[in-house]
Amino acid sequence: MSLDQLFVDAKWALIRKLPEGLIPWASMLITIGVIGALAPLIMMYLTWIERKVIARMQNRFGPTRVGIYGLMQPLADGLKMLIKEDIVPRGADPLLHRLAPVLAVVPAILLFAVIPFGRNMAAVDLNVGLLYFLAVGSVGSYAIFMGGWASRSKFSVLGAMRSVAQLISYEVPSVLSVVGVMMVVGSLSLVDIVEAQAKGWFVFTPWGFVACLIFFLSGIAEVNRTPFDMPEAESELVAGFHTEYSGMKFALWYMGEFLEAFAVCALTVTLFLGGWQGPLIASWLLVFILAIVFATAKLLHPVIRALGVLLMGGLAIRFGSEPIPSWVWFLIKTYALVFVLVWLRGTFPRLRIDQLMGFAWKFLLPLALVNILAVGFWVLLPFPTGAILSVVLLVMSVGCLIRLNHPVALEPRTYILAD
């Protein structure tokens, strides 16, 4: 049993004894169960990470009261949400109002089906995995509009309309930016895409870098996160499309949003950052770092700290010489991107709606189109020429686009009557 295939082996060990006909079904059930159980967990701890990181960026502690390091805070929040009053506004469409949050969560969970979390660890290796991801991912905007419209509130409708406008705008550059990946790999299967990056991650190629930025930025915009959170701009729209939601329905909206954010990070990792590929570093290094983390965690009980260090020691002896497992690489990279997401949120103020649209249509979209040409150069021309050409093309077009997008400098106005 190797660390790399730990979960795959565990699953097979569970279902090996079953009769022949049942094995595919059992395998499916287990996978669904694992995803269904992990999705809320991921969401809960994403809220914790977000609150913690943002707080630290603002010189605060973040959650500290419930559990050690506030680790039980998401549970407390969930409990609070569950026992809150569930309100459907008078005059709202009760069915759609209740359906919308569910419709927001379901596609977000469905996205996890195609993501390869590690070697042999994609729930289904669809040959059109990328297409599936893009298609299912955009169902979320229906949910948002449905929820906004069914709430019968002007804030909700405004937020929902903004959201649809934003989602449609950002879908275009986002899809165009992955065209390059398809051209290079020649496959839509996410597993193939990851395997094609064994020699070098796409983000280290000129076109890959640009496409990665475009994809990630439009991904943030598509999941409505700051600085692109126009649909729920709290300073203008109370809470946007979920103004009228309370209790668990509200929590479901958040769950959908966070899961989609996580999925966008995971897909960026899959497409551009090498997926589960990673440098061959022996596992003991990782275990060593974890042991240090355990040893220095001041708030934990000394016994737990000692046990943690001992456990890490055991792991180091058992698995120390193997390379760091693929799923660890995947999770490390994904959470690094999640950190970047929160980091962006902690740094930038929200864009104005016209700036937001302008950014998508006037900057990202042309750049994504040019990028396809750059990929063409890269793929078809022999190595140095193609690379140089694509770099020159990209740098020039970024420069041009910035120039073209620069607002006209207005002359200072003089008020004749005021003087």
Place this chain on the structure above:
Amino acid sequence: MLMIIGSGVLKGLGVTLKTFLETYPWGRAMLRVLGIAKTDGLVTIQYPDEKQEHSERFRYFPFLVYDGTPDNLRCVACRICEQECPPQCIHIVVAKDEQGRPLKANGRTLPKQFDIDISICMSCRICVDVCPFDAIEMDNQYELSGYDRAGEMYFTKEKLLKSADYFKSIKPTEAAVVDQRLAAKKKKETPG
């Protein structure tokens, strides 16, 4: 111009990242290794666990001072504070006998009732300033939550009475000045 646009964004990200790192010991160590100037990091005082050090002059609500025993209070029920209190939250009833003459104890008139509605008091310290007898002083207790405004937040004489020693212990400098003033007054009253 490309450089200008990119650098603004990166600078912003740098600021938040630095603040993030500053709040962790390992982050501070990292910044020290890199030679980046750092600030104090987390400055939050986690209130119920740790309390802020207040200056001696920190004040909250007034209390009545007595010397030695609680019946020997300095207040003579002159009602100046009652009249001066801006939100009118002091309520005094002078102790009188059956004929309506003010009662005296230790050669002084005294209040039968002395109530301060501290849910109204705004901690302005005017009562302390106007009291000619240094009978009322500002306390520094601030953990005074209660379940009921009318009952628990309405401080009667019994609740307001605190000893001069207590005053000395919470505000030594101010108490010294007051004691000096009282001593000088006593000397003037009893010449020789």
